[in-house]
Amino acid sequence: MVCVRPIDPEETTSMDEFDSFVRSRSAALLRSAYLLTGDQHLAEDLVQSALARTHRSWGRLRDRGNAEAYTRKVMYHLQVSWWRRRVAEAMPGELPEPRQAGDHADQTTIRMTLRAALLRLSVKQRAVLVLRYFEDCTEAEAADLLGVTVGTIKSQTSKALAKLRVVAPELAELYLLEGVAR
Amino acid sequence: MNDSRLRLDLADLAGEVRNVDLHDRVLRTSRRLGVRRAMTASAAALAVLAGAVGVAFALQPDGTAPTPIPAASSTTSATTSATTSPPGKVESSAPPSVTETVLKGTRWYLASTPTEYVVHAVTGTDDKVTARIPGDRNDAHCVSQTITISPTGKRLAWVEGSDDVNGTLKVADTDGSHQQTLGTGVLCLGADTLIWKGDDQLVLTKGNQQHLVGIPTKADTALPTAEQVESYSPDGSKVAKTVGQQRVANGKSYKYTPPAAMADHYDGWSARGLSADGRYVAAGWKGTDPSRKRDTFTIVDTTTGKSVALPGSGEQNYVVFTAGGLVLAHQAGQTVIFDAGLRHQGEIRDPAGLQNALLLGFRPWIRP
Numbered sequence: 001m002v003c004v005r006p007i008d009p010e011e012t013t014s015m016d017e018f019d020s021f022v023r024s025r026s027a028a029l030l031r032s033a034y035l036l037t038g039d040q041h042l043a044e045d046l047v048q049s050a051l052a053r054t055h056r057s058w059g060r061l062r063d064r065g066n067a068e069a070y071t072r073k074v075m076y077h078l079q080v081s082w083w084r085r086r087v088a089e090a091m092p093g094e095l096p097e098p099r100q101a102g103d104h105a106d107q108t109t110i111r112m113t114l115r116a117a118l119l120r121l122s123v124k125q126r127a128v129l130v131l132r133y134f135e136d137c138t139e140a141e142a143a144d145l146l147g148v149t150v151g152t153i154k155s156q157t158s159k160a161l162a163k164l165r166v167v168a169p170e171l172a173e174l175y176l177l178e179g180v181a182r
Numbered sequence: 183m184n185d186s187r188l189r190l191d192l193a194d195l196a197g198e199v200r201n202v203d204l205h206d207r208v209l210r211t212s213r214r215l216g217v218r219r220a221m222t223a224s225a226a227a228l229a230v231l232a233g234a235v236g237v238a239f240a241l242q243p244d245g246t247a248p249t250p251i252p253a254a255s256s257t258t259s260a261t262t263s264a265t266t267s268p269p270g271k272v273e274s275s276a277p278p279s280v281t282e283t284v285l286k287g288t289r290w291y292l293a294s295t296p297t298e299y300v301v302h303a304v305t306g307t308d309d310k311v312t313a314r315i316p317g318d319r320n321d322a323h324c325v326s327q328t329i330t331i332s333p334t335g336k337r338l339a340w341v342e343g344s345d346d347v348n349g350t351l352k353v354a355d356t357d358g359s360h361q362q363t364l365g366t367g368v369l370c371l372g373a374d375t376l377i378w379k380g381d382d383q384l385v386l387t388k389g390n391q392q393h394l395v396g397i398p399t400k401a402d403t404a405l406p407t408a409e410q411v412e413s414y415s416p417d418g419s420k421v422a423k424t425v426g427q428q429r430v431a432n433g434k435s436y437k438y439t440p441p442a443a444m445a446d447h448y449d450g451w452s453a454r455g456l457s458a459d460g461r462y463v464a465a466g467w468k469g470t471d472p473s474r475k476r477d478t479f480t481i482v483d484t485t486t487g488k489s490v491a492l493p494g495s496g497e498q499n500y501v502v503f504t505a506g507g508l509v510l511a512h513q514a515g516q517t518v519i520f521d522a523g524l525r526h527q528g529e530i531r532d533p534a535g536l537q538n539a540l541l542l543g544f545r546p547w548i549r550p
Binding site for chain 2: 019022023026027030031032033034035040043044047048049051052053055056107110111114115118129130133134136
């Protein structure tokens with residue numbers, strides 16, 4: 001996976017290219033949005049809002065190859081902006097019951113635990129984790145997307161991982177054990 | 183920490199999301215953003231122009247307001263936010279019997295099926311369907327965005343259109359009878375494009391201009407383009423509006439500063455409801471997704487410019503201001519009742535099947 005998939009400018013040449021862009025990239029955008037919001041409908045709302053703003057700026061995007069980068073930038077910024085309202089709605093009740101040590105890792109439980117743990121992070125920490133470990137962005141790319149310094153990305157990443165260990169120790173344990181095993 | 187495992191688990195978690203076709207929704211949202219920005223730019227430009235030629239805007243209550251109607255209500259919806267100030271003392275007092283007033287009064291709800299919108303009238307535990315308006319839930323967004331009931335429950339109004347931006351204004355009695363067409367090219371974007379002034383007049387938007395339309399008379403009066411009417415008090419005697427960049431309620435200017443990031447995201451806010459005494463406005467974001475609930479995010483005390491939390495109520499409330507001073511907040515399958523000073527009075531459960539319906543209006547019971 002690359003941080004932002006560039007669009008070949010030759011792929012599309014008219015306003016219809018926006019339609020093509022939406023249909024071809026929605027799925028990828030939704031996956032990122034789902035990690036950011038933890039909710040199907042909020043993810044749809046986020047991608048929809050970001051794409052609508054891209055649509056309004058489509059004529060001004062000099063390099064259509066940057067359309068996805070622009071959309072992702074808008075999406076991440078919108079998510080940070082929405083945080084004040086969303087955080088109360090999205091915050092889960094309790095984390096799933098911790099797995100007993102030595103249990104076979106059940107992927108469903110891991111997903112639930114990870115989703116709940118992500119929502120315990122600050123929105124910026126979550127965004128940084130998704131950019132770095134899901135989008136595979138470099139620190140510089142993540143900094144550019146979020147409009148912050150590389151130093152901020154480093155510190156937020158460190159804080160995010162530390163908080164992940166605190167809010168989901170069983171997850172950290174799993175990652176640690178598997179890391180050692182390898 | 184094992185980064186590789188974290189990456190794999192993130193990818194696995196991301197795989198939970200269902201892919202959906204967002205194309206049409208994106209274009210609708212984009213059109214809405216464009217219309218809103220054009221209207222805002224137009225109003226701002228005219229305000230500047232008017233200021234340049236020395237026009238003084240009248241910041242007084244609407245002198246043409248009708249005589250107050252005894253049992254009126256206006257509907258809006260609200261999401262309570264963090265309290266920045268407690269509600270102050272309000273001069274008007276609660277009706278003598280809140281329970282009787284609310285339980286014996288009539289609440290109207292809007293529900294939907296895949297092919298029609300259904301208006302329910304609930305009195306006590308009696309739930310009656312009073313009107314059915316054809317409309318594909320997945321396609322007829324103009325109807326769902328605009329359907330509204332007049333303050334005393336006398337009339338229904340809605341916009342029918344195929345492009346989700348403009349349509350034809352329809353008005354009927356609450357039981358769906360006496361349907362008539364009152365205009366075309368009526369904006370249906372946004373949460374509150376039809377604004378009742380009493381039972382017999384509606385403010386609507388054509389192009390970038392608001393019009394006041396008389397229902398019995400069909401008189402159509404263009405309103406000043408530098409002003410934007412946002413809502414009327416339940417009896418129609420007081421108005422909340424913007425005049426240029428200035429907010430005005432009940433003839434007095436006020437200032438409220440919403441959360442900046444949210445305001446930027448939603449292209450600002452508007453007053454979706456005005457209390458009977460003209461003191462409180464229910465604030466809602468302008469640019470909410472048309473397919474979503476018509477929520478507002480706080481109630482603003484216009485005398486202080488601060489937001490007021492409804493005590494004991496959660497988020498995503500629908501609020502009804504009534505002429506008698508009662509305030510009803512609809513949330514999570516129940517209606518919470520407040521007096522004119524926003525003091526909690528009690529709550530009643532909503533009928534089964536209507537917990538997720540939209541509260542359209544309320545007519546208090548009046549002791550014979």
